[in-house]
Amino acid sequence: MPDPVPPSPVVSAAPAAAPETSRRGAFTPIPLDDLDRAILARLQGDFPLSEAPFAEAAAALGCAEATLIARIERLLEARVLTRFGPLFQVERMGGAFVLAALAVPEERYEAVAEAVNALPEVAHNYRREHALNMWFVLATETPDGIPRAIAAIEAATGLPVFAFPKEEEFFVEMKLEARV
Amino acid sequence: MSEATRVAPAGDAAAPVLDPVLDPVDRRLVLATQAGLPLVPRPYDAVGEPLGLSGAEVRARLTRLLENGVIRRIGVVPNHYAIGWTANGMSVWDVDDARVAELGPLIGSLDFVTHCYRRPRRPPLWPYNLFAMVHGASRDEVRAKVARIQALLGDACRGHDVLFSTRILKKAGLRLVE
Known part of the structure; x- marks a missing residue:
């Protein structure tokens, strides 16, 4: 056809x-x-x-x-798609998802990014423009993996981790139509 | 940081995590599909074969996982930069605690907001309790959308900021490990 x-x-x-x-x-x-x-x-x-x-x-x-x-x-x-298949919701599998941030001194930025990214619990990591200039999502198979991952990042970087666990979810729907 | 463990399932802050724990077969199915579905005419048969499951069994299990929310959806997952959404701003708002429960859903219902959560403040560095991720084709477009949020929040909002991302440092997603 x-x-x-x-x-x-x-x-x-x-x-x-x-x-x-x-x-x-x-x-x-x-x-x-x-x-x-x-x-x-x-x-x-x-x-x-x-x-x-x-x-x-x-x-x-x-x-x-x-x-x-x-x-x-x-x-x-062509990487227009990142994947094709089921999109899993971590919390419903017993896991946990937490947004967290660091205030990284500019001169240490690359080394800290490398140390943070090395943790398998770090799912996404973005540089953003703010005193808190590194924002990442920790995803773990069980909720007690989150404080362990935070402790590991603090130990590896010497920087305090600011955790922003969600207290209430008003909306999540990452469906965007093509703009091109 | 013990507060980091206060994570509740979507839409139900009071319930303890987890009703549907994955049984061992579900878990193997998650492992087999988390990288994606095979691009063959009968993908569910192909997924089941190495697991010793029929295609019908795979489909029945995936249907159940969709129904109980373990799977949000099945389909294509676009790289949003590649499809034109090149600016993303994390807008953050210091909203009156007495009004955030009423205003959060209103902001979440805007078509350009993909995620909207109430999160804890970290004073003095971080006075914001409402997060709304705003996407656009340019920073100006994102700023215009942020102005619409500001108008909706009105005098319930004491301050806000927009944090643009300037670099993706990592994007992996959750992976169960065997």
Whole structure:
């Protein structure tokens, strides 16, 4: 079955001057067409739990099963997608998730980043503009892993960790449509 | 820091963590799928094969994990920088404690806010108790959205800040280990 989604004007998947850079270096932009955008808009959840889920999802998108599989593969390779599959909620598995921050002296920033990132409990880590200039998320399989990880970071860096456990969750839904 | 352990499941601050503990087969299923689903026409059959599970059993277990919230959703997970959301600002607000429970859901319902939580203050360095992550295609767009939050909070807000991220130092996600 041919792919009925018409090609659209080619746009870059990443702006030329993204203000953020990752350690892995520059992101290589790839062109996204209407089918890619439809996949990004409509397949962030509700991937079918049927025997042949790609065929079912492809029918809804108006493309062939093999086309959908190939597109997802390409979007993963180009790092437009970070993953494809189930998104787990740590707390519901008995684990814990805590946002924490450090005020890192500029001259020690790289060494502290390396020490913090070395801990497997550190899931994300971002540099931000504030006196508290390093913000990371600790994710552990059990709640008692959090204070252990905090103690390990304090021991490795000599800096006090400011922990910001959530006290109430008003909203979480990381579903953003493609802007490109 | 004992307060770091005060982590409750989503939407229910009073309940102790955990109703659905993973049974050993669930755990193996999480391990087998946390890096992603195989890109083959029958991915659930492929996941089950090395585990000695039928595709139907895999699907039944994943359905249950979705229903009880262990899985938030199944699908593509975009790199949000790659799809045009290149500016993200962590907006933080010092909101009257008597009004934060009423205002938090209002801010969380804005379509450009992806996460919204009440968190503890750390005075004097950190007077803020409400966090809302705001995404945009530029810093100006984020600032304009932050101004809308400020208008909604009105006189319940005593101060705020926006912390832009300038570099991703690590992005791994949780991994169970065998």
